[in-house]
Amino acid sequence: MTPKTIDACVRDNLETYFRDLDGEEPHSMHEMLIQVVEKPLLEVVMKHAAGNQSKAAEWLGINRNTLRRKLTEHKLL
Template sequence: MFEQRVNSDVLTVATVNSQDQVTQKPLRDSVKQALKNYFAQLNNQDVNDLYELVLAEVEQPLLDMVMQYTRGNQTRAALMMGINRGTLRKKLKKYGMN
């Protein structure tokens, strides 16, 4: 089970193990582990567009949650994300979220 919490400037992921113990780790550690798993499965195959793959895995849920949090208010969402509204609209369109 995963739960996201805001801890000052660090996004964390809480995991609950079979003994119901909760541990917190930075989101970046989860991304790093996912990449290690990905590389382990490659068997020396060439990879293209890894940056876009990782970015889409993070950006799409980020946009989804921010838009839910702001109840669809694009101006507020853009301010919250630190981007301009035009950039937000472009990203929403990219993921079919407009």
Template structure:
């Protein structure tokens, strides 16, 4: 089984998204992609950090207050 990088997966998914638009004009791509990536990233990192927000924030390279704001924004409970 061939392994893919995250970058390759995102590129492939975006190319498929544009194909599937079938001539329609895209909009809000930045928000769509950010939401699609950020939420699962936060969930997986928090799971890896066993719910420890300080450790998760360190893993993400952001401060704990920023992490808490993002968790509130996405309504992620741990």
């Protein structure tokens, strides 16, 4: 069995989210999705970068100061 791609997993979970809303209107979905995806992304990248923020920032394509801010926001420091 071929593993699902990240976008397929996100799509499936969004479909489940809408189904679970049972007709209710969603709100702030972009912010919600960014929050739930960004924290595990940072956790995994920092783990694989052995805690090296400069390397992790480079891998993520963001400035190291931006990475530090995001790590602080997600209480990962």
